[in-house]
Amino acid sequence: MTPKAVIFDIGNVLIEWQPERFYDRVYGPDLRRAMFAEVDLHGMNDAIDRGGDFRQIVYDTAETYPHWRAQIRHWHDSWLELATPEIPHSVRLLRALRGQSVPVFALTNFGIGTWRIAVPRYLFLSEFDRHYISGEMKVIKPDPEIYAMVEADCGLAPEALLFTDDRADNIAAAAARGWQTHQFTGPQGWAECLTAHGLLTGQAAA
Structure with a gap:
């Protein structure tokens, strides 16, 4: 019909929507691959998509992995650069x-x-x-x-x-x-x- x-x-x-592309550009592919292998960033994003607080979820994840803190916080602080064009x-x-x-x-x-x-x-x-x-x-x-x-x-x-x-x-x-x-x-x-x-x-x- x-x-x-x-x-x-x-x-x-x-x-x-290609977050990996942003991290490749800012930090390089090797660092990005290492971070994504250790941190389930897309799983983190699923929690946001289910209605969780955007900033809290990202920042809490960043504190769980303090050696990636600055990089993870980009998911919140630079979000429009991840979701483009x-x-x-x-x-x-x-x-x-x-x-x-x-x-x-x-x-x-x-x-x-x-x-x-x-x-x-x-x-x-x-x-x-x-x-x-x-x-x-x-x-x-x-x-x-x-x-x-x-x-x-x-x-x-x-x-x-x-x-x-x-x-x-x-x-x-x-x-x-x-x-x-x-x-x-x-x-x-x-x-x-x-x-x-x-x-x-x-x-x-x-």
Whole structure:
């Protein structure tokens, strides 16, 4: 069926999220690899995305590993440098869908504190019809509960939802509930998906 709403992940779909790249640039790949091997920074970030206090979690982790204190604190203090740049073609697709009156939602693993930082920097984050922010929901993808919460809130059948995300596990969890899905590997493939579903013309998706 033709989707009745389109759901975007944000990290690596609308905004590049590659923390390793920041640390490689600032400290070099060797030091970054050593730190990431010792400290589960992405696990730390999951706790933030579940609704934990952004600064406290990062700073507490930094105190647990005092020899990495300065580097870990960058996760908080330099967060906008970790979450950059935006992906312009994806932003155009978001706006093209809205221009066609297609409801567009965000479903993202994002902390409450990081969301407050991101929205003023990336104004397109305010353009969604509905926002599903894991920090506010207290559950992260790919937990099936978060998809069920989206369905209950928007009132649409699973098969009426078209969802894109860069992570295979998040896509698999959505597909298991009956959502239509597209694993994001770049904006051109996503544009082709939207045109194939009849939501955008080729010109509008360019």
